Amino acid sequence: MKSYTQYLWFNTKNRQEFVNITRQVEAAVSESGIKEGFCLVNAMHITASVFINDDEPGLHSDFSNWLEKFIPYGKDRYQHNLSGEDNGDAHLKRTIMGREVVVAITRGKLDFGPWERIFYGEFDGKRKKRVLIKIIGE
Numbered sequence: 001m002k003s004y005t006q007y008l009w010f011n012t013k014n015r016q017e018f019v020n021i022t023r024q025v026e027a028a029v030s031e032s033g034i035k036e037g038f039c040l041v042n043a044m045h046i047t048a049s050v051f052i053n054d055d056e057p058g059l060h061s062d063f064s065n066w067l068e069k070f071i072p073y074g075k076d077r078y079q080h081n082l083s084g085e086d087n088g089d090a091h092l093k094r095t096i097m098g099r100e101v102v103v104a105i106t107r108g109k110l111d112f113g114p115w116e117r118i119f120y121g122e123f124d125g126k127r128k129k130r131v132l133i134k135i136i137g138e
Contacts, residue, residue, distance in 0.1 A: 004133075006031070015122075034105055043094070043121070047091055049123070050120055051119055054117065063097075
């Protein structure tokens with residue numbers, strides 16, 4: 001069995017953003033040379049997410065509005081912020097949206113269902129963060 005590791009780096013302009021990273025993950029799969037296996041994509045920060053869904057702007061707006069409705073930003077809202085942070089909401093948003101995804105690799109390609117794409121979700125942006133791509137297989 002072979003393995004391949006790559007990191008993606010992000011420094012978003014906004015506090016909350018969704019970035020389609022499908023092409024970068026597909027490129028890593030191609031570079032790995034692995035034809036059959038699995039690809040793990042993991043947000044390596046506790047205020048960021050990786051998830052799979054449709055690449056449709058209205059849906060992304062729905063995600064943002066829904067998250068802000070139920071987990072609004074606010075310096076005085078969360079016990080975590082008493083530690084001097086202001087990102088208690090970002091931790092909760094990450095928990096809802098997910099830490100990582102695993103996608104099967106079949107014949108050297110990500111084996112997606114219709115419309116599925118991989119996204120990096122940032123909830124406490126404007127600083128450098130990374131995403132792990134780990135590919136294992138034959």
